[in-house]
Every structure is written in C-alpha cells, then in structure tokens.
C-alpha cells in the first residue's frame with residue numbers, strides 16, 4: 001500500500017481485525033495494567049475509535065508529515081482542553097482561567113481571540 005502524507009490514519013488499517021468485544025479499548029488497557037512497567041500505547045482500529053464518545057477522545061492534529069496522536073480520557077469528571085495552536089492538553093478549568101487572565105494560551109501565547 002502506498003503511503004501518502006495526508007493520510008495519517010493509515011496506521012489504523014494495518015492492525016489485525018478486531019473481535020466483537022464490547023469495549024476492545026478497555027480490554028487492551030486491562031492487559032497493560034496487569035503486565036509490565038513499560039507503557040505501550042493501546043492500539044485500536046477504526047471501528048473501535050468510531051465507537052468511542054468523541055468527548056473522551058482528544059486528537060493532536062500535528063501538521064504533515066507527523067502523525068495525528070489520539071488520546072482517550074479515562075476520567076470523565078475531569079474536563080480536558082486541547083489548545084488548537086500548540087496541541088498541549090490542559091485541565092479545562094485551569095486553561096480557561098489562565099486564558100482569561102492573560103488573554104492568550106498559557107503555553108504558546110496564542111491570543112485568546114484566535115483560540
């Protein structure tokens with residue numbers, strides 16, 4: 001298969017087909033937690049990703065040729081904001097307070113009106 005730089009999700013199709021577990025993400029996460037100390041990112045396929053609540057999934061959309069990075073929040077009570085400019089993740093409460101105080105992103109200083 002030919003790689004094209006604007007098709008960053010190609011990686012998703014290179015995995016073996018998934019079985020019909022209710023939540024393959026959780027199953028894979030559990031096997032990590034029971035295992036060793038090395039963190040291995042959980043890999044899920046397109047169908048699992050589509051089945052996730054899009055408020056739980058944060059996507060760092062890096063410019064080409066970098067690949068998009070996908071994160072899933074496991075703490076639904078903790079609201080997380082992704083800065084669209086620097087792709088840093090913040091607790092929403094902290095971020096909103098800092099943006100209001102400084103009128104820009106606390107990390108990349110992108111002016112608030114462009115966030």
Ligand SMILES: [Zn+2]
Nearest residue numbers: 083086105108
């Ligand atoms: Zn930022």
